[in-house]
Amino acid sequence: MKKFIDSNLHITSWDTIKPYFDDLQKRNIDTRGALEQWLQDRSDLYETLEEDLAWRYIRTNQDTSNQEYKNAYVKYITDILPYEEEAANKLDKKFITSPAINLLPSVPYGNMIKQTSLKLKTYSQKNIPLLAEMRQLEQKFAEIVSPLSITIDDKELTLQQASSLLENKDRAFRKDIYQKIVEKRKSVSTELDELFDKLVKLRHQIAINAGYKNYRDYKFDELGRTDYTPKDCHKFHRAIKLNIVPLVKQFYQTRKEKLNLKTLTPYDLSVDIWGDTPLVPKNILDDTIEAFSLLDSQFGNFISTMKENGLLDLESRKNKAPGGFNYPLYKSGMPFIFANFAGNFHDLQTMVHEGGHAIHTFLTASLPLVEFKEFPSEVAELASMSMELISMKHWHLFFNNLKDTNRAKLRQLENIIEVLPWIAMVDLFQHHIYLNPKLTPQERRNIWNEIYKEFSPDNLSWNEFEFYREILWQKQLHIFEVPFYYIEYGFAQLGAIAVWKNFTHNNKQGISAYKKALSLGYTRDISSIYQTAGAKFSFDQQYIKELVNFVNTQKEQIEL
Ligand SMILES: [Zn+2]
Numbered sequence: 001m002k003k004f005i006d007s008n009l010h011i012t013s014w015d016t017i018k019p020y021f022d023d024l025q026k027r028n029i030d031t032r033g034a035l036e037q038w039l040q041d042r043s044d045l046y047e048t049l050e051e052d053l054a055w056r057y058i059r060t061n062q063d064t065s066n067q068e069y070k071n072a073y074v075k076y077i078t079d080i081l082p083y084e085e086e087a088a089n090k091l092d093k094k095f096i097t098s099p100a101i102n103l104l105p106s107v108p109y110g111n112m113i114k115q116t117s118l119k120l121k122t123y124s125q126k127n128i129p130l131l132a133e134m135r136q137l138e139q140k141f142a143e144i145v146s147p148l149s150i151t152i153d154d155k156e157l158t159l160q161q162a163s164s165l166l167e168n169k170d171r172a173f174r175k176d177i178y179q180k181i182v183e184k185r186k187s188v189s190t191e192l193d194e195l196f197d198k199l200v201k202l203r204h205q206i207a208i209n210a211g212y213k214n215y216r217d218y219k220f221d222e223l224g225r226t227d228y229t230p231k232d233c234h235k236f237h238r239a240i241k242l243n244i245v246p247l248v249k250q251f252y253q254t255r256k257e258k259l260n261l262k263t264l265t266p267y268d269l270s271v272d273i274w275g276d277t278p279l280v281p282k283n284i285l286d287d288t289i290e291a292f293s294l295l296d297s298q299f300g301n302f303i304s305t306m307k308e309n310g311l312l313d314l315e316s317r318k319n320k321a322p323g324g325f326n327y328p329l330y331k332s333g334m335p336f337i338f339a340n341f342a343g344n345f346h347d348l349q350t351m352v353h354e355g356g357h358a359i360h361t362f363l364t365a366s367l368p369l370v371e372f373k374e375f376p377s378e379v380a381e382l383a384s385m386s387m388e389l390i391s392m393k394h395w396h397l398f399f400n401n402l403k404d405t406n407r408a409k410l411r412q413l414e415n416i417i418e419v420l421p422w423i424a425m426v427d428l429f430q431h432h433i434y435l436n437p438k439l440t441p442q443e444r445r446n447i448w449n450e451i452y453k454e455f456s457p458d459n460l461s462w463n464e465f466e467f468y469r470e471i472l473w474q475k476q477l478h479i480f481e482v483p484f485y486y487i488e489y490g491f492a493q494l495g496a497i498a499v500w501k502n503f504t505h506n507n508k509q510g511i512s513a514y515k516k517a518l519s520l521g522y523t524r525d526i527s528s529i530y531q532t533a534g535a536k537f538s539f540d541q542q543y544i545k546e547l548v549n550f551v552n553t554q555k556e557q558i559e560l
Contacts, residue, residue: 004041005048011076014083020045021087025094032103035095042091043369047330049084050370052076054327058336061321062313089123092116108523112371115224122222124210134202140195141480144188150180159184160322166270167278178267182468189471193441196480203483204437215434219484224376227526227537233427233487235539240424240490241455243545247552248418249457256459263461274407274560279345281398281408285314288351291394292359296511302362303355306334314351316340324350326357326384330373333365345408348398349388349415356387364521372521377485378537379529381492382499383518386533388412389500390510406558413555416493417548421455423490426476430484445470491537497547498535504554510534 004020011017024042029035056073063069095101096116104113149156152165165177200215207218216230256264258273272279281287285307293300306312311334313320324339335358341347360383364373392409399405425448432447433439439447449470462469473479478486503510517533530537 004044009048011049011052011080014080017045017049017080017084018087021084021091024091025087029094029098030100032100035098035100035104039095039369043371046370051329051331053081054329054336058313058327058338061338063319064321065319089120092120096120108367108369108372111226111522111525112369114226115371118221118224118226122210122218126209127206130202130206130209134199134206137195137199137202138481141192141477144191144195145477148184148188150177150184152177152180163270166267167272169271169276171268174267174271175265178465182465185471185475186468189474190441192471192474192480193444196444196474197441199480199483200433200437203434215437216431216484219434223484227378228491228539230431232539233431235541236487236490237424237428239539239541239544240420242541243548244417244420245455245457247548248421249459251414251418252457252459263463264459265461265463266465269460272407272411274410275403279399279404279408279411280343281345281348282400284341284347284351284398285312287397288355288391291352291391291397292355294394295390296515298362298515299355299359302359306337306358309334311336313337314339314341314347316342324354326354326361328361328373330370333362335361345411348395348408349412352388352391353384355391356384359383359387360518363515363519367521367523372523375522376526377488378491378495378526379522381489382495382530382533382535385416385489385492385496386499386514389416389496390503390514393503393507403560406560409558410555410560413551413558416497417551420490420493423486423493425451425455426473426479427484427487427490429473430479430486434483448473494544494547495530495533495535495537497551498530499533501547501550502534 009016024038024045027034027038029038053076056069056076059069060066060073096113101113146158148159150159150162151157152162157165159181162177162181166174168174168177203215203219207213207215210218212218212221220230252264255268255273259268259271261268285303289300289303289307292303314337320340322340325337327336327338329335337354337358339347339350339354341350357380360375360380361373367373389412392412395408396402396405399408428451429448432451433444452469452472476486499510499514502513513532513534517529520529520532522529524532527537536543
């Protein structure tokens with residue numbers, strides 16, 4: 001089939017791609033055939049552009065000191081993207097008003113039509129300058145937080161580096177580190193209150209301009225949330241409070257006993273209670289290929305193919321950006337995995353997580369439109385979080401002995417449970433804030449305190465750090481930079497537990513359902529995708545209880 005975009009197209013400026021947008025804008029799409037061809041061509045254009053931008057982004061992350069890479073990336077963002085977004089908005093309008101749109105079948109097109117309508121619904125000309133102002137304000141968060149560092153033994157550490165020292169066995173040392181981190185955060189807390197105050201007011205105005213009553217309702221539409229409402233989020237919060245918080249309390253109790261402490265404090269939560277030596281997984285990449293192959297030969301092949309094509313950059317080194325991601329390359333049909341391995345347990349978690357995203361990219365590569373290959377996080381994270389859990393079956397490959405393998409599994413299972421109350425808190429807090437945009441910073445802190453008490457076990461003592469508790473929310477980047485985007489991880493985590501449960505019950509059926517669900521891409525709604533995976537997209541208390549009990553039973557079966 002002839003492609004719309006010349007494979008030699010070299011994108012150097014907006015002018016090099018403008019003719020393609022013009023062509024699409026001018027074309028007649030009044031018949032189903034013409035419309036489908038138009039969608040195909042538009043997708044070909046978007047795939048080309050997205051892959052071009054992907055490489056610019058990946059290269060600059062691989063070497064932040066390379067000015068040429070940086071310029072190439074910034075040039076796209078500042079000189080091309082704004083024109084592209086405006087032109088894309090016009091194409092969306094053309095699509096949604098095409099008389100042939102009603103002739104498109106709801107599978108696979110239904111989601112895409114719904115999402116486009118929501119995008120147009122939240123769009124308001126009046127908001128263009130406000131959105132630009134908001135993006136600038138959002139950048140301030142990083143400007144305030146990223147220079148923060150503390151000095152330990154004459155070494156300057158970022159707060160992230162410092163917090164890994166909280167795994168140290170020496171309690172007095174941990175307390176000292178914690179104290180230093182807390183004081184650093186406190187030193188910018190007023191500034192962050194003020195920044196957040198501006199953001200809340202601006203976001204409220206943006207919602208009003210777009211015809212909404214409040215920012216929460218605006219944001220639900222803007223995020224394309226068609227499968228659940230704020231009411232469902234509250235159901236989820238309640239279920240977490242009733243089923244997860246008591247379990248975390250139980251974990252804390254065990255921790256307290258194992259560490260032989262009178263009171264458990266926030267600086268006692270990271271130290272490993274099952275062993276003295278750090279967990280160091282061996283040849284992570286090759287072992288992952290083997291582990292994935294044992295689950296399904298295709299999974300192993302996907303990662304091998306990436307290895308052969310140089311699509312993995314895993315080791316940490318100087319001038320490499322922090323973090324890790326799987327970046328789909330839609331035109332090539334393969335992804336790129338970027339990570340910063342540091343020789344610890346977290347590397348393994350990252351590899352199997354990003355590996356799950358990579359499998360998703362491969363399984364959807366042949367879908368006809370790019371819109372079917374771009375998934376909302378509720379779906380994307382189901383792929384990655386499920387892989388974290390089902391790959392555990394073969395984690396012995398990464399370690400020298402059974403004890404370390406089991407320690408790794410215990411940590412994984414505690415992690416996935418302990419994060420759920422935090423997700424609920426971060427989400428619930430934002431519901432309160434945006435429904436009451438006139439609150440003062442102190443009133444916001446009070447609300448956070450109330451929420452925190454509700455979702456945190458009472459056997460954790462904050463005595464000396466009471467003042468820090470009320471600003472804990474300030475360490476969550478999402479609250480400042482990507483409002484309301486967070487609960488997705490909670491939903492996906494529950495889905496992943498269900499996938500793992502099915503897998504444990506019947507390996508073959510579990511994998512087959514997982515593959516089938518991933519292969520759907522975004523051609524069905526979220527509920528149907530979860531259902532295909534053998535999970536429910538549900539916030540029902542009984543269901544959540546069942547899942548959590550399963551995790552706990554599995555955990556109790558692991559013997560050290
Ligand atoms: Zn992910």
